[in-house]
Amino acid sequence: MNKNALLSYRKEEPEKGVLYIVGTPIGNLADISKRVSNILQGVSLIACEDTRTTKKLLNYLGITKKLSSYHKFSSKSKLKFFISKLEKGDSIALVSDAGMPTISDPGNNLVRKVKEKDLDVICVPGPCAAITGLVSSGIDTSKFAFYGFMPKIKKERNEILKIIAASQITTIIYESPKRILKLLDDLKDLIGINREIVVLKELTKRYEQHFGFKIDHIIKNLRNSEPKGEFTIVIAGEKKINDNLEIMENDLRKEMNSLIKAGLSHSSAANYLSKKSGVAKNYIYKLILNNDLE
Numbered sequence: 001m002n003k004n005a006l007l008s009y010r011k012e013e014p015e016k017g018v019l020y021i022v023g024t025p026i027g028n029l030a031d032i033s034k035r036v037s038n039i040l041q042g043v044s045l046i047a048c049e050d051t052r053t054t055k056k057l058l059n060y061l062g063i064t065k066k067l068s069s070y071h072k073f074s075s076k077s078k079l080k081f082f083i084s085k086l087e088k089g090d091s092i093a094l095v096s097d098a099g100m101p102t103i104s105d106p107g108n109n110l111v112r113k114v115k116e117k118d119l120d121v122i123c124v125p126g127p128c129a130a131i132t133g134l135v136s137s138g139i140d141t142s143k144f145a146f147y148g149f150m151p152k153i154k155k156e157r158n159e160i161l162k163i164i165a166a167s168q169i170t171t172i173i174y175e176s177p178k179r180i181l182k183l184l185d186d187l188k189d190l191i192g193i194n195r196e197i198v199v200l201k202e203l204t205k206r207y208e209q210h211f212g213f214k215i216d217h218i219i220k221n222l223r224n225s226e227p228k229g230e231f232t233i234v235i236a237g238e239k240k241i242n243d244n245l246e247i248m249e250n251d252l253r254k255e256m257n258s259l260i261k262a263g264l265s266h267s268s269a270a271n272y273l274s275k276k277s278g279v280a281k282n283y284i285y286k287l288i289l290n291n292d293l294e
């Protein structure tokens with residue numbers, strides 16, 4: 001590939017009868033791209049989650065354009081309206097309030113319908129809170145699952161949280177400021193205190209903050225402040241059995257050291273830790289025999 005091709009830029013004019021999925025900033029308006037600006041300027045119509053929010057973005061760009069709302073409460077007639085526009089040759093830009101459309105918003109319904117009608121869909125990529133949070137977290141990025149906002153219905157919510165607790169890959173979820181502490185308390189009960197987790201708020205904004213890696217530390221910090229803005233939560237996968245075994249043994253070694261230095265006999269220390277951890281006393285005692293203790 002020609003290296004110069006990666007640096008090329010060509011002003012793109014919207015094509016007729018095309019639905020453009022347009023990513024918009026998640027907080028910092030300076031993240032808008034030239035391509036996004038050109039597409040929003042050139043399309044016939046912009047379908048948006050909230051016309052008031054999109055109007056602010058257009059004002060920033062100096063663009064005057066017809067807006068039409070499209071959200072989870074929109075009727076099927078609105079879907080038919082957009083399809084008819086595309087079939088007549090109009091171009092439409094689909095945007096959400098922030099980030100990539102169809103990620104935790106209803107835009108996917110429109111994209112699906114457009115595809116079924118054999119009409120063209122082109123994505124103009126932009127920021128996404130899930131990916132921004134993931135790459136900023138320091139947690140493994142090689143494999144991950146994304147669940148969006150947690151369901152409000154308790155049964156559905158608990159089912160997903162149990163899946164997350166058992167997952168061996170990184171998980172990304174969103175949560176509102178009103179429910180973030182409840183979510184963290186629930187996660188603590190399910191994943192324990194040793195699983196790594198990073199909570200990020202107000203990504204790309206002036207007061208962006210990251211909290212991690214211990215869940216107790218995160219909860220303490222958030223309880224001492226008033227949570228504001230939407231949160232992105234990145235949760236490390238459950239360690240494999242061998243990894244967990246190594247962590248457990250290291251913890252047992254440290255505790256054994258402390259107890260023996262405090263004056264307990266090897267047998268008494270092993271007996272105490274066996275009752276505390278549920279690990280067999282003989283297994284703990286072998287740590288001493290193998291000279292694993294300092």
